[in-house]
Amino acid sequence: MTDLREITFGTIDLDALAGTAGRVAVFVDGERKLGRAARRVNRLTRGAVARAVEGETWEKKAVGDVVSLAFPTGMAAESVDIVRADRRMTVEAARKAGAALARLAGASAITVLNEASARMAQVALGIALRSYAFTDHKSDKGKLPAPARMLTNKPEELEAAAAPLLAAASGVLFTRDLVNEPANVLTTTEFAARLEALRDIGLEVEVLEEDRLAELGMGALLCVGQGSVSPSKVVVMRWKGAAGAPLALIGKGVVFDTGGISLKPASGMEDMTMDMGGAGTVAGVMKAIALRKAPAHVVGMVGLVENMPSGSAVRPGDVVTSMKGDTVEVVNTDAEGRLVLCDVLWYAQQTEKPAAMVDLATLTGACVVALGHENAAVFSNDDGFAGAFLKAAETEGEGAWRMPMGKGYDDLLKSPVADMKNIGGRPGGAVTAAQFLRRFVSDDVPWVHLDIAGVAHLKAGNDLAPKGATGWGVLALDRLIRDRFETPEDAA
The missing domain is CATH 3.40.630.10 (Zn peptidases)
Structure with missing residues (x-):
């Protein structure tokens, strides 16, 4: 039987970002304003985040879509995933974003950074739902997905909000x-x-x-x-x-x-x-x-x-x-x-x-x-x-x-x-x-x-x-x- 991808909750540690493995996700709104975590990732990658959100490709992205930077310079991560967001992000868009992160990650670890916890619980639900794979009868079952970490300024509030959603996902x-x-x-x-x-x-x-x-x-x-x-x-x-x-x-x-x-x-x-x-x-x-x-x-x-x-x-x-x-x-x-x-x-x-x-x-x-x-x-x-x-x-x-x-x-x-x-x-x-x-x-x-x-x-x-x-x-x-x-x- 399929278990949920393990999802944990914690506080953002900017100093640990350079050495974070797997995939790292940050949120940027339509006005291209970078929060603290996105700014630190941008600095580590020598401005790659800012450049990615300046072009026409970003303009065409809908809320909840993702732009990926593979093997970013200055970080141990295999990818930086930039999520298009806004202050009124819908439940549907937040779930879509989480699902997109899970689909891109495959079995890799996911670290999601967002100072505000609003809609982050729905992102976690999207990750949980799209991480599913039915491999019970395959000889090569593939790797079990590595954990996803949801990091924010108020992790206890986020964990409480996500708990009933993850029960539903189960x-x-x-x-x-x-x-x-x-x-x-x-x-x-x-x-x-x-x-x-x-x-x-x-x-x-x-x-x-x-x-x-x-x-x-x-x-x-x-x-x-x-x-x-x-x-x-x-x-x-x-x-x-x-x-x-x-x-x-x-x-x-x-x-x-x-x-x-x-x-x-x-x-x-x-x-x-x-x-x-x-x-x-x-x-x-x-x-x-x-x-x-x-x-x-x-x-x-x-x-x-x-x-x-x-x-x-x-x-x-x-x-x-x-x-x-x-x-x-x-x-x-x-x-x-x-x-x-x-x-x-x-x-x-x-x-x-x-x-x-x-x-x-x-x-x-x-x-x-x-x-x-x-x-x-x-x-x-x-x-x-x-x-x-x-x-x-x-x-x-x-x-x-x-x-x-x-x-x-x-x-x-x-x-x-x-x-x-x-x-x-x-x-x-x-x-x-x-x-x-x-x-x-x-x-x-x-x-x-x-x-x-x-x-x-x-x-x-x-x-x-x-x-x-x-x-x-x-x-x-x-x-x-x-x-x-x-x-x-x-x-x-």
Whole structure:
């Protein structure tokens, strides 16, 4: 499993700069004003910093961009990295700057110098997120990244500000590891074991095995995994940092999805190792809030299954009974995620009496067609709750877009032999999937459904992540919990 790059905090020592190894980063604003650290580095390099920020190249740089001076004269560093900054540097720009420093550094040590600590915590988050590499199954795993030192005039304040952000980063990296793992490694049993290990950081973890799921009547969930030798499971993670009804997070954990009898095309099927992305995100959020000891009551539940074709697999045309008691005609066995989620959603309401629920799933290709890879699709039965999530996602720079729901879409799920079908046809496929789930949510429970099929795993990297799993949603949900579900420290 991937650990965060070690990040330490300390006071700037100008006299030690000449002998500092690795990469040294300084900040210069758009007016080319050099702070104390930048002036000392400029003096050591015989004016190289000042020359670098005088040309047209610097003028064209956006806030958060970096100009590098390789092997500077007068210093032991392999590079001086000059970060374009300003006094109102945004969170996005600060994270971008940190990520750029991490990408340039590779495994080298990073020393970041900035007298003011404003936004330095966000720079640290950017470094932590972009230092990630999934090398577990490579013969040459490369070097572990050397530590990053964040040096400022008030290191204690900076360390305190960075701590919850780095806890969230640890959750993001946990999610990325889970989503990147191949299915022969991350079986349902191994997935459950990794979640059970979260007891070490204070989470309560309960694993419901197939016999218990059958007793509960989870026929929809169980039918998905009946063609696989991997046992289906539901894992419940509880963080009781406050009293009251919890926020429930529900994740789809299909560790591999062939489509079952409704077999997917061979091309691209290898990517279906990421079909447990919703469960991975829930696990990452639970790790993050436990690490930062959030004053909130949150329950995470994930349904872990494998959707495989075999002589025992569920067939198109079969009718199954959900835990709620509604019957479902399985028209397409590749629309399996909603069958997993519907039973876990109902179980969460019956056992936890949640104040609100969020479910996440790499649910539909239709979502990718509609929104591409820039935004997750957001569906909800509650405008206020949907707005709160969208605000949290915007704050954390994670793209999300609200989609419509309505009776017309719901009518597409009518079945001649059961209470409903599990698909409503190609038109509006992401919407009819949400309408299916809506039937398993009580009217008095605020609910958000996130279809993350387009954002959980990318073919190319972005500012904060290399190609592969992104960990999308961990930061947004952690922010939602902070803003809406945490109990103030001075509350009774």
